[in-house]
Amino acid sequence: MIEAGKYTSHQIRDIYSRRSRIYRNTVAPLEFSNHLRAIEKAAIRPEDKILEVAVGPGLAIAELAKHVSQTTVVEGVDISPGMLAVARETLAAAHITNVNLSESSATSLKFPDNSFDLLYNGYMLDLIPLADMPVILAEFRRVLKVGGRLVLLNMSKPNEQTTTFRERLYPMLPPELALYLIGGCRPVLMEHPVIEAGLRQVTREYLAGKFPSEIVIGIK
Numbered sequence: 238m239i240e241a242g243k244y245t246s247h248q249i250r251d252i253y254s255r256r257s258r259i260y261r262n263t264v265a266p267l268e269f270s271n272h273l274r275a276i277e278k279a280a281i282r283p284e285d286k287i288l289e290v291a292v293g294p295g296l297a298i299a300e301l302a303k304h305v306s307q308t309t310v311v312e313g314v315d316i317s318p319g320m321l322a323v324a325r326e327t328l329a330a331a332h333i334t335n336v337n338l339s340e341s342s343a344t345s346l347k348f349p350d351n352s353f354d355l356l357y358n359g360y361m362l363d364l365i366p367l368a369d370m371p372v373i374l375a376e377f378r379r380v381l382k383v384g385g386r387l388v389l390l391n392m393s394k395p396n397e398q399t400t401t402f403r404e405r406l407y408p409m410l411p412p413e414l415a416l417y418l419i420g421g422c423r424p425v426l427m428e429h430p431v432i433e434a435g436l437r438q439v440t441r442e443y444l445a446g447k448f449p450s451e452i453v454i455g456i457k
């Protein structure tokens with residue numbers, strides 16, 4: 238895996254807030270089928286307590302909310318107020334009322350230990366610096382109940398030996414430009430970090446196609 242650009246979380250918050258509506262109408266619909274596959278693999282039960290971290294424009298959380306009972310509230314967080322505003326619009330348009338959205342960072346989630354049956358996180362770790370990944374995975378593990386599932390959907394590549402065009406381009410761009418042009422995202426491989434974070438029965442499915450991605454699932 239290559240390192241992420243050296244931009245701050247303030248810069249991430251700012252750029253994703255400003256581009257939230259464009260993101261909603263361009264990238265998000267193209268990646269949606271990958272979310273549907275990840276959500277299918279999450280094997281959600283109607284009573285599951287779910288947290289989505291990095292809800293973005295809210296397409297995935299709208300889908301997650303349809304899989305639980307109407308009285309079960311799905312929690313969703315993001316660091317970008319602009320994304321949260323667009324996510325609220327997405328949910329309102331779909332008449333979904335069992336979702337609670339709030340601002341919180343993956344590095345320090347505002348929920349108690351052992352709170353959730355499922356933690357869902359899509360296309361966020363691919364813009365996170367390598368050093369922050371263990372911190373975030375420990376935080377994901379902390380808020381999961383014992384037996385709870387972690388489901389990650391990331392921009393990825395077939396294996397470590399492969400070097401993609403994006404990986405060659407990314408280090409050549411100034412960090413601000415990488416963030417602006419390609420959202421700061423590069424392919425990641427999260428299976429081993431998830432094992433190292435102490436999750437068990439870890440599986441990885443590689444999704445080839447226009448947006449090569451991986452679904453990594455682990456159990457606490």
Ligand SMILES: C[S@@+](CC[C@H](N)C(=O)[O-])C[C@H]1O[C@@H](n2cnc3c(N)ncnc32)[C@H](O)[C@@H]1O
Nearest residue numbers: 253291292293315316317320342343359360361
């Ligand atoms: C590429 S978008 C993906 C959004 C959404 N999950 C999707 O698949 O459409 C990345 C999202 O991660 C959010 N994000 C980045 N760093 C974060 C952090 N530390 N904590 C929570 N959200 C974060 C951004 O604000 C943005 O909404």
